[in-house]
Amino acid sequence: MAPPLIQLKDIALTFGGTPLLSGVELSVSQSERVCLIGRNGSGKSTLLKIAAGLVEPDSGSRFVQPGATIRYLPQEPDFAGFATTLAYVEAGLGPGDDRYQARFILEQLGLRGDEDPAMVSGGEARRAALARVLAPSPDILLLDEPTNHLDLTTIEWLESELDSRRSALVIISHDRRFLSNLSRSTAWLDRGQISQIDRGFSA
Numbered sequence: 001m002a003p004p005l006i007q008l009k010d011i012a013l014t015f016g017g018t019p020l021l022s023g024v025e026l027s028v029s030q031s032e033r034v035c036l037i038g039r040n041g042s043g044k045s046t047l048l049k050i051a052a053g054l055v056e057p058d059s060g061s062r063f064v065q066p067g068a069t070i071r072y073l074p075q076e077p078d079f080a081g082f083a084t085t086l087a088y089v090e091a092g093l094g095p096g097d098d099r100y101q102a103r104f105i106l107e108q109l110g111l112r113g114d115e116d117p118a119m120v121s122g123g124e125a126r127r128a129a130l131a132r133v134l135a136p137s138p139d140i141l142l143l144d145e146p147t148n149h150l151d152l153t154t155i156e157w158l159e160s161e162l163d164s165r166r167s168a169l170v171i172i173s174h175d176r177r178f179l180s181n182l183s184r185s186t187a188w189l190d191r192g193q194i195s196q197i198d199r200g201f202s203a
């Protein structure tokens with residue numbers, strides 16, 4: 001069997017008093033589609049940031065298959081330093097990515113590319129952030145609340161776009177229909193521990 005693209009082992013992290021994560025494992029293989037669920041404050045966003053390499057756990061290991069490409073959609077995207085949505089999206093492209101995709105995906109998401117990121121609405125901000133992770137073709141997409149602020153048409157577009165891609169997915173979302181339609185395995189965070197089953201959210 002092929003090694004996982006990302007593997008987190010025995011992750012522990014405490015902010016202040018009680019441990020947020022302890023003994024957490026998460027493994028994502030090629031083309032796998034995982035939904036990461038749990039109550040508000042259970043540590044989903046933090047675990048996704050650890051998977052993205054943006055937060056260091058207190059202990060545990062993070063393995064990423066050499067050469068594997070990752071894109072991470074934050075719950076709160078930061079546009080600081082970018083004059084236009086196009087510049088923001090282009091900055092997310094990697095060396096092997098098709099530069100034309102930045103404009104193409106922005107247009108698909110109803111943006112022109114010349115919007116000032118400081119002036120856009122919540123929905124436009126989310127669409128620009130999605131364009132930034134969808135313009136490339138990464139091996140793994142880590143998505144924190146991708147449907148927030150989106151209208152139903154855009155959610156449906158996003159669903160079929162993700163479904164058509166070969167990227168492995170890890171998705172945090174409150175949108176049950178979105179999770180049911182896309183996920184094929186489920187990781188459930190509860191009181192610091194994680195359980196993973198190889199059935200989608202609908203199961």
Ligand SMILES: Nc1ncnc2c1ncn2[C@@H]1O[C@H](COP(=O)(O)OP(=O)(O)O)[C@@H](O)[C@H]1O
Binds near residue numbers: 044
């Ligand atoms: N950098 C941080 N410093 C201190 N506490 C944090 C930090 N990041 C997250 N937390 C806390 O960790 C808990 C889990 O947060 P989060 O991972 O965002 O959960 P979820 O995404 O499941 O709602 C929350 O109580 C939050 O306040």
Ligand SMILES: [Mg+2]
Binds near residue numbers: 044045046075
């Ligand atoms: Mg969160």
